[in-house]
Each structure stands twice: as structure tokens, then as C-alpha cells.
Amino acid sequence: MDKGTVTNSESKSTLYGRKNLTSYGLLLSDGTLVEAIYDETKRPSLSFLVAPPDGPTSEANSFTDRGEVFSPPTGDVDVISGGTVTLASGVADYGTPALLIEELYKYLRRSVDLEQFQLKLMANWTLMTYAYDAWDAVPYLRFKGEPGTGKTRCLAMLQLLCYRATDLGVGPSKSALFRTSDRVRGTMLIDEADYEGDLRSDLIQLLNAGYKKNGTMTISSPHGDDWKAKPYRVGGPKALANREDFPDRATETRCVTIHTVQKPLAPHIPTRLPPSFMADAAVIRKKLLQWRIDNARSLPSLEGELSCLEARAREICLPLYSCSPDPDFRQELLQWFKCHTMELRHEEPSRIVLESIIACRPKDQEAIPVARIRKNALVIAARRDLPDRHFAPKRVADLLRGLRFETKRRNDGAHFYFDAAVFEQQCKRFEISIGCRDGSDADAKSSTC
CATH class of the missing domain: 3.40.50.300 (P-loop containing nucleotide triphosphate hydrolases)
Structure with a gap:
């Protein structure tokens, strides 16, 4: 647990030679939890709730820890009373x-x-x-x-x-x-x-x-x-x-x-x-x-x-x-994360570039224009309602190199060289069926969620 939940704000004054700091709360060196609370019916309205690891809670207007004096953030009373920052006014029993x-x-x-x-x-x-x-x-x-x-x-x-x-x-x-x-x-x-x-x-x-x-x-x-x-x-x-x-x-x-x-x-x-x-x-x-x-x-x-x-x-x-x-929510949450991960992978630009290569039906060591891959990628992205900013020409070339394909600039534009072994390895990584020609296999997988 964080033992440094204290603000950087420090007043110029000191109390008996000790720094006077303001804080919304922190965990003290002895395990005591301190929290700022706000109750507009009290004066002062801002105070601290002090909760030791063993023992009852109490309220205090300030406290000292390792030679430093801490006070509530009284300079923020206006934003707290106005609702910009919301604090509890104390504690209450919650049952279970x-x-x-x-x-x-x-x-x-x-x-x-x-x-x-x-x-x-x-x-x-x-x-x-x-x-x-x-x-x-x-x-x-x-x-x-x-x-x-x-x-x-x-x-x-x-x-x-x-x-x-x-x-x-x-x-x-x-x-x-x-x-x-x-x-x-x-x-x-x-x-x-x-x-x-x-x-x-x-x-x-x-x-x-x-x-x-x-x-x-x-x-x-x-x-x-x-x-x-x-x-x-x-x-x-x-x-x-x-x-x-x-x-x-x-x-x-x-x-x-x-x-x-x-x-x-x-x-x-x-x-x-x-x-x-x-x-x-x-x-x-x-x-x-x-x-x-x-x-x-x-x-x-x-x-x-x-x-x-x-x-x-x-x-x-x-x-x-x-x-x-x-426990029921935990299982629902776990399933949500599984589906969310699959959806993110389905929308991964590198995956879409791989699917764009499949649509070209390339031969091993064939030189393919990067512009052709980009054109296919934009079609797939549009079908999935994804923004085209991920598929600028230079970005597509970078994605191809990230997938470990060799790229080379020629007089007729940038090309990449299809490597069947690398391609098969990357398809396994992204769980893409090599028989898929247009991304439909990936669509079917995501639809299960």
C-alpha cells in the first residue's frame, strides 16, 4: 500500500522547527491510516480521520509523523464545499x-x-x-x-x-x-x-x-x-x-x-x-x-x-x-476481459496487415508493393469501423518490418518480400487461419463473445 500519499505543497512556515505540510491523507510509518474528511456542519469543517491498524478510529485537526506536521488541505475548502472534490464526512458500519x-x-x-x-x-x-x-x-x-x-x-x-x-x-x-x-x-x-x-x-x-x-x-x-x-x-x-x-x-x-x-x-x-x-x-x-x-x-x-x-x-x-x-460478478468480469482481449487483438494493426497479405495470395519470396497491402488494410479497417490513421504508408511499412518481413524501396515504390516461414509463424501468433482470405475467420472468432 502507498506510504507516500501526501501532497507536494509545503507552507513556508514551520512549527517548532518542523515542516508544516498539507495532505488529503497518507499511511503512517506505524501502519496508521489517515484520511481527510469534510463535514460542513462542523467547525473546522476539514479534519483528519485517524485509523490505527489495531484500535478505534478518532478525529484530529493535525498529526505529526517522523518530525513533520500535517494539516488538512484547508486551502481547498472552496473546491470541496463546491463539489469539485468529494470527501466522506466520517465512517459508518456497512455490514458485509x-x-x-x-x-x-x-x-x-x-x-x-x-x-x-x-x-x-x-x-x-x-x-x-x-x-x-x-x-x-x-x-x-x-x-x-x-x-x-x-x-x-x-x-x-x-x-x-x-x-x-x-x-x-x-x-x-x-x-x-x-x-x-x-x-x-x-x-x-x-x-x-x-x-x-x-x-x-x-x-x-x-x-x-x-x-x-x-x-x-x-x-x-x-x-x-x-x-x-x-x-x-x-x-x-x-x-x-x-x-x-x-x-x-x-x-x-x-x-x-x-x-x-x-x-x-x-x-x-x-x-x-x-x-x-x-x-x-x-x-x-x-x-x-x-x-x-x-x-x-x-x-x-x-x-x-x-x-x-x-x-x-x-x-x-x-x-x-x-x-x-x-463471485458471480468475478466470473462475468473474467469473461468480459477474455472477450475484450480478443476484440483488441482482432483490431490490432499488425493483425490487419497480416490479413491484407493473405488477400494478396502471395508466393514465397514474391515482392509485393506496400501500397497494395495498405489498400487491403484500409478495406478491412473500414469493414470493422476502425480509423484509417493506423495505416498511413510509412506506418504500414513499419508494421511489415515489425512482423519481420524485409522491405525495400524501389523505383516503383516501397515493396516487401513475402517469406512463407515468417508468415506462418506470425499467423500462429495472432491466431489467424492461413486459409482465411479476407479476415472472415477472425470475424467469426470475435463473434463468439
Whole structure:
């Protein structure tokens, strides 16, 4: 579990020669878990909940650890009271983990119109955020769909429930992305994540690094007359809403995606959430924080049950799978990851290039124009509703070399030399039937999910 969940912000003052730091919480050297809590009915409204490994919890306005004095982030009271950052107000008994998951599921069912497995996924992912720092990596929860399909409502419910939920809004700046993630160390929520230009690049970098608990990003900031590189911790759970695939396929492998669709709103779903929803969420947050105190320091790892998954899928499935108290959901989740892995492999650009070679019916050592492979690849990609940006001419040549085919530029354009032995080896790697001529075999395999 992370022993460094403390912000980089440091006041200029000291108390009896000791540094005075602000923090949303951390794990002390003796195993005590400290969490910032917010209760607007109390003064001060921000305080710490202190939970030793053995013994009752208590509240404190500050604490000292290894010569450093820590205070709650009082400079963030406005963003906390305004709902940008959501904290629990204390703890409450949740009964059993199974009862807590059932309560989360029923609460979400009252407010979002999703299928049963999708609601279970939201509930269990919410629970996982309260123990994200017990794992090396966590999955992102992504809602993908057209406008008006409920993506923003899903994020709004997560904002009420998740661990230190932080609403980054629409199109946050690079500085806001990095600094807020580093400061709060909670669950980041990003709506309309289909960015363009530099911001798109910043977000992709954040997402590719931030699924790891200790993921960091470095940016340069003015420091006197010079610039100083400063690392920011961006690791932690993130929930996203967007309409398109991410431009970097690596980002897709870090996401558990819920596809939202246009349909008539279920009659039990309110258009506007009544105040009772907020009150109920506040109670659930207290129960979730108690679950964190009880479990985050001693969660079992069920990695042995995920041996059927590939490395990346196993890595991001593990925390969600291990945190869930619902054995039926765990089996559904395992099947989802199997199918998701197959779909990603089915859409892999290298695989599509291999299928494009099959369509050419080449002979051993035959020189084939790269442009011909690209033309076939674009046809297959269009049939599968995949973007053509992965199949620019230079990119196709790079993919062919990555598949260990020799390429050579001639007067009539770039060519590659078909090697039957290499081709057979790569087809086995991607589970492609050599008898397949147009990708239909791969389509049939994916349809089983």
C-alpha cells in the first residue's frame, strides 16, 4: 500500500522547527491510516480521520509523523464545499462487503440506465477506488457513446461515490491535469475526453502513465530566472467519458469500457436528481471509507485465478477482480476481459496487415508493393469501423518490418518480400487461419463473445 500519499505543497512556515505540510491523507510509518474528511456542519469543517491498524478510529485537526506536521488541505475548502472534490464526512458500519456492493448497485440502478453487468461493473469499480493504492496498477472506467446517451450522468454518480472523487471538468489544462492529480491522489473524472491538439497529447500521456500507482509525469515550471523540471504523481483510478477511440491503442488496453446507447429513458430514472440522492450518497461514502479502513491494508490477491488472461489484461483486471465480494460478478468480469482481449487483438494493426497479405495470395519470396497491402488494410479497417490513421504508408511499412518481413524501396515504390516461414509463424501468433482470405475467420472468432 502507498506510504507516500501526501501532497507536494509545503507552507513556508514551520512549527517548532518542523515542516508544516498539507495532505488529503497518507499511511503512517506505524501502519496508521489517515484520511481527510469534510463535514460542513462542523467547525473546522476539514479534519483528519485517524485509523490505527489495531484500535478505534478518532478525529484530529493535525498529526505529526517522523518530525513533520500535517494539516488538512484547508486551502481547498472552496473546491470541496463546491463539489469539485468529494470527501466522506466520517465512517459508518456497512455490514458485509456483499451488502455494501448490493447497496451500491441499487443506488446506481435508481439513477443510471445501464444493463445489469454494467451497473455491477460501476459498483465494483467504485469499491475498488477505495483500495487503489493496494495495487501496482488499476483499470480506467470509460463511458463511450454519442451525446445524450447518459455518459455525463454516469460520471456524476461516480463523483458522489468514488474515493476522493475529483471533477476535472471539460478540457482541463495540462497544469490542472497534473497538479490536481498529484495533490488529491484520488479518483479523477474527465468528461468529453475527445481532445484535440496539444491537450489531446497531454491527456494520452497522463493516461498511459497514470494507470500505475506510482506513475509520474514531469513538466517544467518557472523557478526564478530559470526553468525547473518537476515530477507530478498522476497514478490512480480515472473515469472518462468520450465518443471516439483513443488515438493511442495502448490507452485502450488500460480501459474497461461501458458502451452507452440511445434509448428511451427508463421511467424510474429521474431527469433531475432529488436532494435525497445526495444524502444517500453521503451515507454510502461513509460506509465505503470504513471498508477502506477495514480492507485496504490486507486485501488478498486472486492473481492465480486470472492465469487465462494476457499480461496487460491480467494486470488491470486483478484489483477489480480481487476487491469484488461477488463471485458471480468475478466470473462475468473474467469473461468480459477474455472477450475484450480478443476484440483488441482482432483490431490490432499488425493483425490487419497480416490479413491484407493473405488477400494478396502471395508466393514465397514474391515482392509485393506496400501500397497494395495498405489498400487491403484500409478495406478491412473500414469493414470493422476502425480509423484509417493506423495505416498511413510509412506506418504500414513499419508494421511489415515489425512482423519481420524485409522491405525495400524501389523505383516503383516501397515493396516487401513475402517469406512463407515468417508468415506462418506470425499467423500462429495472432491466431489467424492461413486459409482465411479476407479476415472472415477472425470475424467469426470475435463473434463468439
